[in-house]
Amino acid sequence: MATPMIDDLKRLYRMTWWALMLRGLLSLAVGIFIFARPLDSVAAFALVIAFWAIFLGLVEIVHAFQLRPMVQHWWVILLSGVVGVAFGIAALVYYPTLALTFAVVWVAWWLMATGLLGIYATLQLRRMGTDWGWPAAFGVVSVVAGVFALLAPPVTLAAIMGLIAGFAIIAGIVLIGGALKLRSIVHP
Template sequence: MLQYYAKLWWVVALRGILAVLFGICAFFAPIATLAALVLMFGAFAAADGVSALLMAISGNRRAASDRGILALQGLLGLGVGLLTWFSPVVTAFSLLLYIAAWTLATGVLQFVAAIRLRKDIPNEWWLILAGMVSIVFAVLLLWHPLAGALAVLWMIGAWAVVCGILLIGASLRLRRARTMTVESLLS
């Protein structure tokens, strides 16, 4: 396995470089980065929809219900892809609402769990604080959606930069291991 990875060390380096570049773009050109992510999602949804439609109308002798499900899945994917292309703001806002709903629900559930656990564990206030932070984050996302989208994008950008740097470091180690493997084979 080491030989395989060492042979392709440059692919790992390329992934790292692209991740760092994406992260930098997320910080310095957040609107363009968000637009690119949304449009890429739209392209994926449309391509997935078209492939499901092609499977549904292919010459295979599937049951009619199987074809119907595939056709419905294909139309749904194609519809979401087209909606994303013609109205990317709706897709970005929908994603933001999904994140806000999830963090709100998580915060409420953490708060409830802390109340229930208060007799069983000491310092349940940590869980209460975690729940409150999630609730406040959700409210802020809903109160100022553009700022919330920017914050989420910056978190993704920070992750991409850190992960990219680590991949570049790993690629350099793999390159060194490849050199050592080639030298050991030649001797």
């Protein structure tokens, strides 16, 4: 005997399973496209970075003016937004070099910062007398990877695109699986 709540859930599933399927198919297509057309994908990635910076910058500018009556240092958010918009415009003007350089440098610094923090954590663990070998290895590997990322930008860019493609393919498979599961609940 079906309860009203179960009927509501089935109705909701019936209305939404196809959206998961579309998202899954799109995600899968993007992942496959990145692997099949890496140069086109890198060019698109550069555009995403540029437009993302412009969009976030505009949002921060609007947010700064909203906070102006309540926050003394609202201008810091405004400045951040202006810098974001300026970077986005510059990334379009100097397309694709600036955006791709940004991506490589960002990843490299992120790896190095993570590694240095890992090494710091290792020192703290060692002082406490606990196991510190794996965190130390992680820290060193991360710093070395960061330096390598700066020294080999094409390899770094390929790794970034590979990670995006891999994530897109896995997400696509999971979303399609979820959509099929929802559909099977509605249409046994």
